[in-house]
Amino acid sequence: xxxxxxxxxxxxxxxxxxxxxxxxxxxxxxxxxxxxxxxxxxxxxxxxxxxxxxxxxxxxxxxxxxxxxxxxxxxxxxxxxxx
Amino acid sequence: xxxxxxxxxxxxxxxxxxxxxxxxxxxxxxxxxxxxxxxxxxxxxxxxxxxxxxxxxxxxxxxxxxxxxxxxxxxxxxxxxxxxxxxxxxxxxxxxxxxxxxxxxxxxxxxxxxxxxxxxxxxxxxxxxxxxxxxxxxxxxxxxxxxxxxxxxxxxxxxxxxxxxxxxxxxxxxxxxxxxxxxxxxxxxxxxxxxxxxxxxxxxxxxxxxxxxxxxxxxxxxxxxxxxxxxxxxxxxxxxxxxxxxxxxxxxxxxxxxxxxxxxxxxxxxxxxxxxxxxxxxxxxxxxxxxxxxxxxxxxxxxxxxxxxxxxxxxxxxxxxxxxxxxxxxxxxxxxxxxxxxxxxxxxxxxxxxxxxxxxxxxxxxxxxxxxxxxxxxxxxxxxxxxxxxxxxxxxxxxxxxxxxxxxxxxxxxxxxxxxxxxxxxxxxxxxxxxxxxxxxxxxxxxxxxxxxxxxxxxxxxxxxxxxxxxxxxxxxxxxxxxxxxxxxxxxxxxxxxxxxxxxxxxxxxxxxxxxxxxxxxxxxxxxxxxxxxxxxxxxxxxxxxxxxxxxxxxxxxxxxxxxxxxxxxxxxxxxxxxxxxxxxxxxxxxxxxxxxxxxxxxxxxxxxxxxxxxxxxxxxxxxxxxxx
Numbered sequence: 001x002x003x004x005x006x007x008x009x010x011x012x013x014x015x016x017x018x019x020x021x022x023x024x025x026x027x028x029x030x031x032x033x034x035x036x037x038x039x040x041x042x043x044x045x046x047x048x049x050x051x052x053x054x055x056x057x058x059x060x061x062x063x064x065x066x067x068x069x070x071x072x073x074x075x076x077x078x079x080x081x082x083x
Numbered sequence: 084x085x086x087x088x089x090x091x092x093x094x095x096x097x098x099x100x101x102x103x104x105x106x107x108x109x110x111x112x113x114x115x116x117x118x119x120x121x122x123x124x125x126x127x128x129x130x131x132x133x134x135x136x137x138x139x140x141x142x143x144x145x146x147x148x149x150x151x152x153x154x155x156x157x158x159x160x161x162x163x164x165x166x167x168x169x170x171x172x173x174x175x176x177x178x179x180x181x182x183x184x185x186x187x188x189x190x191x192x193x194x195x196x197x198x199x200x201x202x203x204x205x206x207x208x209x210x211x212x213x214x215x216x217x218x219x220x221x222x223x224x225x226x227x228x229x230x231x232x233x234x235x236x237x238x239x240x241x242x243x244x245x246x247x248x249x250x251x252x253x254x255x256x257x258x259x260x261x262x263x264x265x266x267x268x269x270x271x272x273x274x275x276x277x278x279x280x281x282x283x284x285x286x287x288x289x290x291x292x293x294x295x296x297x298x299x300x301x302x303x304x305x306x307x308x309x310x311x312x313x314x315x316x317x318x319x320x321x322x323x324x325x326x327x328x329x330x331x332x333x334x335x336x337x338x339x340x341x342x343x344x345x346x347x348x349x350x351x352x353x354x355x356x357x358x359x360x361x362x363x364x365x366x367x368x369x370x371x372x373x374x375x376x377x378x379x380x381x382x383x384x385x386x387x388x389x390x391x392x393x394x395x396x397x398x399x400x401x402x403x404x405x406x407x408x409x410x411x412x413x414x415x416x417x418x419x420x421x422x423x424x425x426x427x428x429x430x431x432x433x434x435x436x437x438x439x440x441x442x443x444x445x446x447x448x449x450x451x452x453x454x455x456x457x458x459x460x461x462x463x464x465x466x467x468x469x470x471x472x473x474x475x476x477x478x479x480x481x482x483x484x485x486x487x488x489x490x491x492x493x494x495x496x497x498x499x500x501x502x503x504x505x506x507x508x509x510x511x512x513x514x515x516x517x518x519x520x521x522x523x524x525x526x527x528x529x530x531x532x533x534x535x536x537x538x539x540x541x542x543x544x545x546x547x548x549x550x551x552x553x554x555x556x557x558x559x560x561x562x563x564x565x566x567x568x569x570x571x572x573x574x575x576x577x578x579x580x581x582x583x584x585x586x587x588x589x590x591x592x593x594x595x596x597x598x599x600x601x602x603x604x605x606x607x608x609x610x611x612x613x614x615x616x617x618x619x620x621x622x623x624x625x626x627x628x629x630x631x632x633x634x635x636x637x638x639x640x641x642x643x644x645x646x647x648x649x650x651x652x653x654x655x656x657x658x659x660x661x662x663x664x665x666x667x668x669x670x671x672x673x674x675x676x677x678x679x680x681x682x683x684x685x686x687x688x689x690x691x692x693x694x695x696x697x698x699x700x701x702x703x704x705x706x707x708x709x710x711x712x
Contacts, residue, residue: 017129020136022105041168044327049129052334060322 002054002080007073014049018042031068043067050076090337092487092503093125094478100124104133109140114151114183120482122178131337135175142174142183153183154351157205159255160186161194161245162213164330169340176340180348181462181483194245198252207255209347212246214262214306216330217319221284223268231279232287239291246301256350257301258343261289263310266319302346309335309342312502342504349507353462355485356506358401359450361468362412362419362441366398366431367391368493372414372571372631372667376421382428390494395430397497402435406506407457410439411449411466413634415571415670443634443670445538446473447480465505467496470632471604476541542636542705545602549638551645552712554588554595554612561609562597569628570667574660574674577614577626592617594649598642600633611638615646615658621693622650624660627674634670637704643678645711647699657693664688 002010012026019037032038038046047063050056050072056079058066066072096104103121112118122134142155156177160166166188177184187205189197194212220238222231246257264270265281274280289307296303310318313335323329331339348354363370368380368387381395382388402408408431412419419441423433433439438456440449446468454461461483468474469489478486487503489496554562563581570576579587587595598611610633614626624646629638643658650658660675662668675692676682679699683691 017133020133040327041165044168044323044329045129045333048323048333058322060325063322063326 002077004073004077007076008069010053011050011069011073011076014046014053018045018049026069028070028073029068035069046072054080056080090125090341090503091490092499093123094474094488096124096126096130101130104130107134107137109137109144112137112141114138114141114153116152116181116482119153119178119181120478122175123482123485126175126337128172128334128336131175132172134178135171135173138178138183139171139174139185142185151183153178153181154353155185156182156209156347156351157185157207158187158209158211158347159207159249159253160188160211160213161192161197162188162190162330164190164213164216164324164328166190166213166330168327168329168333169336172336173340173344176337176344177347179341180344181353182344182348182351184344184347195248198249203253207253209258209350210246210249210253210255211258211304211343212242212260213330214260216263216328217265217267217321217324219262219265219268219281219285221265221281221288223281231284235284235287235291238288239295242292243295243299246295247299250299250301257296257299258304258346259292259296259301260304261292261307263307263318264315266315266321302350304343304346306339309339313338338502342507345504345507353460354507355465356405356463357407357409357437357453357457357459357465358398358506359409359411359453359464359466359484360398361446361470361473362410362414362422364469365467365489365493366395367422367429370571370631371422372418372670373568375570375667376426379422379426381422381426387493388428390492392428392430394493394496397500398431399435401506404506407437407459408435409450409453409457410436410441411446411453411468412439412441413443413446413631414441415443415667416441418571418667445476445635447477450477450481450484467500469493472545472602475545475604479541479544538635539705543707545604545636545705546707547600547602547636547705548708548710549641549706550599550601550710550712551596551642554584554597555712556588558597558609559584559588562612565609565612565630566626566628569630570665571631571670572629572634573665573668574627574671575625575663576665576668579614579626587614594622594646596642596645598638600636600638607633611642613642613646617653617655620655621657621659622646622653622655624658627660627671631670637706639674639678640702641704641706641709643694643699644701644704645709647694647696647701650696656696658696659683659691659693661692662690 008026012024015026016022016024019042021037047058051058054076056076058075062075066075118138126134167190170186170188173186174184221234242259246259249255250257262285264285268281270282274282277283293303318331318335320329320332360366368391369378371379380388381391383392398408420433422429423431438453440453450464450466454464461481464484466477466484466486467489474486474488477484485505487500490499559581562584563579566579587593594615596613597609600607600610611629612626613624615622615624646658660680662672662674664672680692680694683693
C-alpha cells in the first residue's frame, strides 16, 4: 500500500501531466483556487487519472468535494486502506 | 484479455518512446509522417492528449509559414454534452490518421443561433453534430397513437435541417453522430415488442438520420456501434455524466476520436483501400514451403483451421466492399500459389488479389511496388503479418502504411481489425464495388520499377543476438526436428536420425553447429544447423539448413564467417559445399554463389562450390552480438 508521500508524488506526476505544467510543485494546502489550470474539466481528468493509477473509484459526491490536495490525498489513502 | 479501451492493434510505446513524448518541443516539432508514425502507438488517453496538445501548439505557429504534408482539416463541433475535455486528444487522433485537425467546439448551444451570432471569418471543412447523451428526446411509453411517430419524424427533420443550413452557409461537409441508448431509463426484453418504446423510437430516429445522410451525402459517426463493440455498460460512466456531462468514459476517447478522424481522413482523400496480407501463419497455419500444401492448417473440422478460415472470409467480405486484396509473402511463388489453386479449404482464390509479391524480397519494397502498380498512394495501404519483425520493417520504412499489431491468437483478428476501423468509406458506391475487377486487369498490364530500401539500417535496429555452438545433448531434439522440417532452405536434403546426430556430436572430424537468434521481439530459438566434414585440406558441408523466418537477416553470412574461422584454426584451406535441387529448395539455388563461393562443377543441376579460407574477407554484419558457446 502506498504511503502519504508516495501518494503525493503520484499526484504531482498526474497534476503536471494533466495541467501541462512540468515544473508544478504540489503543496498539501494547495486547492482549486491556488493551482493554475485546475478547473472543473481538469478536475475530471485528474480524478480519472488517479482512479486509473490506484485502481480505485470515487463516489460522485466525493468528486465534487475533493477540491484540495490534502482532501484528494486523504481520499486516495482511505480508499486504498479499505481494499 | 478484454477488448475494451486498449487500442491493442497499435504497438505499445517503449520506454524510449515515452520519454520522447515528454521531450517533444512544440517549437521545433515537424508535422510530417514521422509524427504520424509516432502518434500510431497505443498511447493512453493522457498521453495522446499531451501529444495532441503539443502538436496543436505547433499547428498554430506553423500554419502561415510552412507547408505540411498532412492535410489541414478545420472541424466545427456542436455538442449538447461536454466535448472540450477531448480537444487535444482529437488533435492526437487526427495525427494517427495523417490529418491535421483544427477543432472549434460549441457546447450547449443551438447551432443556427450560434452561427447567426458569429462573424465567422474561418472556413470549416467539416461540421460534426454530436448526439444527445444520457437522456433522450423520446418519451418512454406512448402518450397516444401517432404521437411517438410524430416526435421521431420531427426530431429527424430538425436535425437534418440544422445540417442542411450548416452545409449551405459554411460549405462544409457534414458528420452526424447517431444516438446511443438512453442509460437513464429502464429497459427490458419486451421493449423491442412495443412499437412506441423508447428503444424502437431511437432505432427509427437513427435510421431516419442515416437515410437523410445517404440522400444528402453526409457522413455518419456510428457511436452506437462503437459502444456496442466495447460493451455499453463499460462505455458510460454515469458519475462523470452527472458531474460534468461527460458523454462516455474518457479512456474510450482515443478510440472514439480515432474513428471520427478516420472519417475525415477518408473524406480528405486518405481512405484506406488496400489490404496487403502475408501468407504463412496469417492466412493459414504452418509454412507451406516446409509443410507442403497438404500440411497447412486451414478449414473446418479443426479449431485453428476454422479461425484461419474465418480470417479468409473476413478478407473476402472486405473485397466485396471494394477493398483491394494484395499479398506480400516471403515464399517461393510456385509453391505458395498451389494453396490458392488446389487446396479445397482455401476459399481465397488467385483472382481475388489485385496484386501479389510472393518472393524473397524485402516486404517494404514489395508494398512500394504494388502501390505503383495499382497507382495508389501508400496511405491507402494496410498490411497484416503475424511476424513482428516484418511489421516493424514495414512500419519503419513506410510510415504511411497502417500496420496493425496482431494478437497471438488468430481467432481474435477479425474483431481486432473491425475495432481498428481502417476501412472508412467516404461513400460506398457502385464504382467501389467494381473497382476490384478494374484493378485486376490494370495491374497485370503495368510494369514494376525497382527501389531498394535501406535494409541494413533496419537489421541493425532489430538488435539481433546470434548464438553459435557445437551440437550438444541439450539441443539434439530440436536439431533433429529442424533437420526433418526444413525443406526450402535446405542445400542437400541430408536427413539425420537422432542417433546419427548424437554420433556427429562426438566425431572429431566433424564441425557441427547449431545457431540460435534473438532480437528485440524475442527469442526465435534454434534457426539454423550446419554440418561439415573434414576431408584432407577441405571442410565439406554436408548439411546447411535454416528456418525461412529469418531469411534476409544475414545469418548465412555470419555462419560462414564462423566456419572460416574454425577451418583456419584447423589449418584447412577450403570450404566446399553442394547444392542438390529438390522440388522445394529452389530458394537456395544461388546460396553459395551469393556467399562468394566459386563454382567447381555442375552435374545435372547438382552444383559444387568452393571458397578459399585464406582469401576470405569478413565484412561487418548487422548483429548486436554474436556469442560462441
